[in-house]
Amino acid sequence: VLLNSLRSASNAVELLLDKMTSCAAASASIRVVLYGWPNTGKSSLFNALVGEREAIVADRPGTTRDYLMAELSVDGVRFRLIDTAGVEPLASDELSRAAQAGAERERDAADAPVLCIDASRSRNTWERAQIASMANAGGLIVATKVDALQAAAPVPADWLPTSSLT
Numbered sequence: 198v199l200l201n202s203l204r205s206a207s208n209a210v211e212l213l214l215d216k217m218t219s220c221a222a223a224s225a226s227i228r229v230v231l232y233g234w235p236n237t238g239k240s241s242l243f244n245a246l247v248g249e250r251e252a253i254v255a256d257r258p259g260t261t262r263d264y265l266m267a268e269l270s271v272d273g274v275r276f277r278l279i280d281t282a283g284v285e286p287l288a289s290d291e292l293s294r295a296a297q298a299g300a301e302r303e304r305d306a307a308d309a310p311v312l313c314i315d316a317s318r319s320r321n322t323w324e325r326a327q328i329a330s331m332a333n334a335g336g337l338i339v340a341t342k343v344d345a346l347q348a349a350a351p352v353p354a355d356w357l358p359t360s361s362l363t
Contacts (some may be wrong), residue, residue, distance in 0.1 A: 226268065226275035232304045233313035234324055235283025238341030241361035242313060243267070243280035264303050279303050286323055310336035316352050317345035
């Protein structure tokens with residue numbers, strides 16, 4: 198089962214890299230946008246990929262209010278990695294709504310959207326809708342926090358399992 202999961206995740210990454218490589222030929226850098234529900238580990242993943250603590254990370258949802266950006270180069274391909282605020286459709290205050298509108302703009306402008314799903318808990322209605330729409334968007338779904346994985350939320354074979362801690 199683990200081998201099949203790894204193969205599926207590898208295939209998803211290869212397809213995304215093919216798309217990114219074709220985008221790179223047409224532009225200076227590829228916009229990779231991390232987005233998802235609040236407190237799903239987007240900023241921790243951003244820090245792990247950047248290789249240093251750029252984003253503030255906390256256990257409290259709503260820590261990220263504005264997007265962060267870092268330029269990366271992998272095998273000669275330039276990426277603009279963007280960490281966004283969590284999206285929660287029923288945000289109650291103006292600041293949260295503004296942060297989420299910015300996150301949605303960044304996601305919509307992405308060459309490669311990366312939907313981050315917290316693997317340690319069950320998925321909510323918004324996440325299930327995003328997962329369904331991602332099938333047509335050509336992006337990648339990343340299961341975060343797999344180090345805290347519970348049986349209630351198994352990681353599908355075509356998602357990329359990650360842990361920013363291990």
